[in-house]
Amino acid sequence: MRKNQIWRRLGLILLTLSFLMQPASIQAAPIKALFTPTTPITGLNSCGSGQETNFTLAAVGDILLHMYIQNVAEQQGYNYLFDKVRPFLQSADLTYANFEGNANPNVPRSDYPDFNYNPAIATALKNAGVDVVSTANNHAIDTGPSGIDATIDSLDKAGLLHHGTTRRNQPHQPYQLLTFNKNGVTVKAAFLSYTYGTNGVPDPYGQVNYLWNAQGKINQAVKDSIAQARQETDLVIVAVHWGIEYQPEPTDQQVQGAQDLAAAGADIILGDHPHTVEPVAWLDHRGRKSLVIYSLGNFIAAQNMFQAESFTMASLIFYVGFSKDKDGKVTVTGYRYLPAYIENDLRPVPTLPDGPYAGSFQHILAQMRDPNKAHLVSNDPAEIGPDGTQVCNTENFTETGQSIGGDFYDYFYTLGSGQVRLPRSQAIAIIGYPIKPVVYELSGDCQRTVPVLYTERQRLELQPEADWPFRVVGTQLGTAVYxxxxxxxxxxxxxxxxxxxxxxxxxxxxxxxxxxxxxxxxxxxxxxxxxxxxxxxxxxxxxxxxxxxxxxxxxxxxxxxxxxxxxxxxxxxxxGIAAQCGSSASVNQLFQAIQTFSEIIKKAFNRL
Incomplete structure (x- = not known):
């Protein structure tokens, strides 16, 4: 028996004994999971005026290669595991996965309870479109401290970025820098990764990033690293290994932990460990919105034995959108998703709403809180556009040479309801083709300047601070023309x-x-x-x-x-709005210009 297996067994025995020695009242206390998001998120994404530069981060859950999967991959090649989802992984600007286990070539391949893989899986992940992985999880040290060193070497050799563990006697980096570039616009993002523990296996060199302190709260070192990332980058992405295995809802500790991470400065929180998809939610900290998915579930695993109760084979590719506007502000805009299923206990395939995996499809819809499929991505790779999978869309209309993007696009196709997308013919009949680029003009009440899109039949105003269904509203053109x-x-x-x-x-x-x-x-x-x-x-x-x-x-x-x-x-x-508002128009526009100039000066001083 290997030394780390001995430590694992000893750790489990000690945990069991400590549990049995607790008072009966503590033993009987149930695990609390008060977070029950039964209500759908009816609002659409918050995509702005369509003039921003948009980026997409794709995220998938556990890469957990049980021996059956490893044996097939050894025969078919590890690229085979991703053949059915490769276009969808590559359609994002950057893709994340949770690398659960070791890639240590110095010891034999193995699975539960100590996962160790052929380093070829790292290359296959890179070939599939994965760019960055988390290494902080309960299997991080399955082949010992040297196994962490070897895994980092394997990931580096494959060209995968990573965060969560470090080599022996090396300092922990506060975050892994990720750089997004598009059309001359750059976003610097920080990626950080933490785990609740390592199954009781000792970490003598302190190589693993730990999430919780002794009181079950977020470690101060975690908050400090996030705060540093908040100051030094545009976007903060945190991967956390937490929660209870096979439980479809987050615990109170996860819910509170997510709020604390958002308060520390996290913009996007990606959960793992429960081996089943847990819900998505928006968090609000002093007006700054963060997006959390409490668990991404499995992406590759052989856990069909738990499917009936816990949907362990139901999977997804989770797309998170963010944008950078002309003033340099980076904002998380929303999410979309592609339901998948781990077919034959082997590899993920896109899922259809009917057929043998219909139950898993409906489960993913429920966890995404999207019964009307407003955020659903097509499972046809032929429908991936030249710009890849976008959370915020733009459509060009050759009929008028104009385009509709951002929140105007979502309004155009749903009339702001967040319901099922309208046919294009219906949207044109009711809204009409766009006839001008987005302009900044007074709102219909003549009080402030807002982004405005003119169409043949409407004048649409974006209210950036409002939520759907009031985020885009139509000016009362009927009243004005009458x-x-x-x-x-x-x-x-x-x-x-x-x-x-x-x-x-x-x-x-x-x-x-x-x-x-x-x-x-x-x-x-x-x-x-x-x-x-x-x-x-x-x-x-x-x-x-x-x-x-x-x-x-x-x-x-x-x-x-x-x-x-x-x-x-x-x-x-x-x-026109100037004629409608009369003399108040020029006064209001001057006031708005002064306000805008003041905001620019304030941002400039904040950067010094």
């Missing part, structure tokens, strides 16, 4: 939308089917007759706060309800 044409004095909204407010039955059907008050606003006019300035044709119209519905008298109803009513091209007719 006032331009008819000068009615006071505008009166008719709230009797189920009664006489919408007199034309085709208008009412369209209103009810395609968005109601949220999209169109309340009716503000009776049914009117107008003449089209371009065609000279007579039209029946009614004005709503954000739209004008139109029909040609005598025209046969269109069998497609989307085209039975047309929406007026108010984006072209609108006289």
């Amino acid at each position: 006032q331009q044409k008819y000068h009615p004095g006071e505008i009166v909204r008719n709230t009797d939308i189920n009664g006489s407010a919408i007199a034309n039955p085709r208008f009412k059907a369209y209103f009810q089917r395609y968005g109601g008050v949220t999209v169109f606003g309340y009716p503000i006019s009776p049914v009117l007759t107008e003449t089209d300035d371009t065609t000279g044709q007579t039209k029946t119209v009614q004005y709503f706060e954000r739209a004008r519905m139109e029909l040609t008298p005598g025209e046969t109803p269109n069998p497609n309800p989307l085209y039975d009513v047309q929406l007026g091209l108010l984006g072209h007719e609108y006289i």
Whole structure:
């Protein structure tokens, strides 16, 4: 029996004895897991105006090679393990995995309880698209202190960045620097990795990064390293090995630990160890939002025996988005994910919503708190765009030579609801094509400057401090154009939308089917007759706060309800916010310019 196995057995015996010696009341106390995120995250990602530079980090869970997997890989080659997911791993700007075990060529390959692999797995990870790994986990020292040294050598040889352990008699680095570059824009990120322990195996040289102190709280050294990273880099990513194996929800200790890590400065928290996917959540610390996934689950493992109870074979690729704006501010924008399944106790494959792995697919949706699949990534590699997998999307429209990106893109395709994506034809019929680049103008209430996107039928305003569904709102163009044409004095909204407010039955059907008050606003006019300035044709119209519905008298109803009513091209007719706001516009714009200049000066001084 190897020396480290003896230490492991002794450690487990001592842990068992210490447990048995506790008072009965302590033994009976259940593990608390009060975090039960049964409610979905209905909001969309927070992607900004579309003018930011966007980056994507992909993250996967445990690389835990049981002997069956190792034996197949020895015959088929270790690249074989990633053949079904390689395009999805390579579609991010940088990809992370938890390297659970050793890659020590000086001792035989092994699995539970001491995991040691052929160093070829490190090269295969690199070939698959993985860039950085965590080495801080409960199997970090499975082949002893020299095994940590050998594993680091194997990772370095393969070109994998890493954090979590260090060679004997070498100082611990506070973080591993990661550099993201795109279109001349650079983001410096810090990657840090910590574990709850090493299965009782001694760490005589102090080579492993430990998460908890004796009181079960985050170690001060961890907080200090995060604080240093916060000062020296743009983004802080922390991988933590914690929690209870096979438990699908985080414990109170994990929940509190995540809050403490976020308070220390962590932007992205990636959990591992439970061997099952645990939920995702947003954390808010003094207005700065951090994203945590409490456990990424297994990515490669042979634990089908626990699948029925704990979904140990249900896996995913978790994509985290972040952006850098023109002022240099880096923000975590949101997440997307690709459900996967560890097929035949061997290797991950993308999962379909039906078929033999449907239960695992639904489990991943539940843990991602996304029942409407708003954050789901297509499992077809052919759909990966030229810019890879993006959390924040942009679409170019050849019809007008303009584009829609950021939060405007999400509004365009969901009308801000966070529900299932609309067909492109429906979005165009209701919103219209973009007709200008994003501009900075006064909001519809004439109070402040906001990013604005003009489309054929809408003027969309981004409210950066607001959450969905109020993050993007439409200016009341219907009201503005109605006032331009008819000068009615006071505008009166008719709230009797189920009664006489919408007199034309085709208008009412369209209103009810395609968005109601949220999209169109309340009716503000009776049914009117107008003449089209371009065609000279007579039209029946009614004005709503954000739209004008139109029909040609005598025209046969269109069998497609989307085209039975047309929406007026108010984006072209609108006289402009300066005219709408009058003399207050120039005053407000001057005030906004002073505020912006003050913010620039403040940031410059903060960097000194």
